[in-house]
Amino acid sequence: MLVIPVSKRVRWIALASVEGSRTAASEAPLTAPAQPTPRDRRRWAQYLVDERAEARVYRELAARRDGEEREILTALADAEGRHEAHWLNLLGGEPGRLPRPAAATLLLGWMARRFGSIFVLALAQNAEARSPYQSEPFATPTMAADEKIHHEVVRGLAARGRRRLSGTFRAAVFGANDGLVSNLALVMGIGATGVAPQFVLFSGIAGLLAGALSMGAGEFVSVRSQRELLEATEPNDYADESLPYLDLDANELALVYRARGMPLDEALARARLVVTAAQDGAPPHGAALDPPNDHELVGGAWNAAVSSFLFFASGAIIPVLPWIFGLSGFAAVVTALLLVGVALMATGAMVGLLSGGPPLRRAFRQLAIGFAAAAVTYVLGWIFGVSVG
Secondary structure: OOOOOHHHHHHHHHHHHHHHHHHHHHOOOOOOOOOOOHHHHHHHHHHHHHHHHHHHHHHHHHHOOOHHHHHHHHHHHHHHHHHHHHHHHHHOOOOOOOOOOOHHHHHHHHHHHHOOOHHHHHHHHHHHHOOHHHOOOOOOHHHHHHHHHHHHHHHHHHHHHHHHOOHHHHHHHHHHHHHHHHHHHHHHHHHHOOOOHHHHHHHHHHHHHHHHHHHHHHHHHHHHHHHHHHHHHOOOOOOHHHHHHOOOOOOOHHHHHHHOOOOHHHHHHHHHHHHHHHHOOOOOOOOOOOOOOOOOOOOOHHHHHHHHHHHHHHHHOHHHHHHHOOOOHHHHHHHHHHHHHHHHHHHHHHHHHHHOOOHHHHHHHHHHHHHHHHHHHHHHHHHHHHHHO
């Protein structure tokens, strides 16, 4: 995979644009055949409108950004404009009638105007990966290379957005998904035994509370333990008051720095600097001169616990809704499956977008996993119900 540092992308794109123009000028330009087929012209016209629509998407996104990201997105839009000019040249000018842009591109434009979010960039990343120019005989090698580079640039912008997403959002998606799958499996298994609808409802509510409390407690312990672990590894001022009494020529402070991974010469120089300052009467700054490593911010334990409880509960309540509203038997089971199926596909698609994968494939994968778990418990519950009956 080509890796391009985000901080250098604007300059890189500008240089690539210049080099691309030089390359295009040095190559023998592609010209339309003497008698292009109607199919050729339709394909070129479709490329033309798609390039225009993609350029509009990048400009809509750029309008919602500032600084370097705005410049990067504007440069991408300019590159799509060069591709547009290529197809106009082959068509011999503006056609009298143009097709509509692809539905996916129109959707991107609509989302860019209204949201301008990480999801739009993730979809744009997937769209750039599906460029047809690699196998298109009338697209120049430069254009095919541009599209691959655009994919990497959009990937970099999407990665920025993914990093800015809070852990709370990720916890919301995965916590809700856990609640959906576990409680669906529970109510399917209980319902298959043939018990009364009130018992299925009670079991679903009990499963919701048990799972949500377990998630909340687990998250509290996990975050609290991680914070305590980080605090134990951070340098502190435990020995600062002893610094003035250390031997300047043979002191153990250098060993402290070496234990933290500092090379010998640098550790000795740092130790001499700190001890000299302390003996001259300056306030001790042993820890301040050795800044702690950058650790991932883990947030508060109580916030994490409450969030996990609520996210799990929001997913776990969905399979129970049919019984809450008085349905029973086959109607309740089918309704629960439909509701959970829609929710599973939504969470799967969101995970796909955030990870840069195909949203539809991830949605169906999530649906298959959830329904498979429910099918296993349903069969087990049915067998148990038959044997008991």
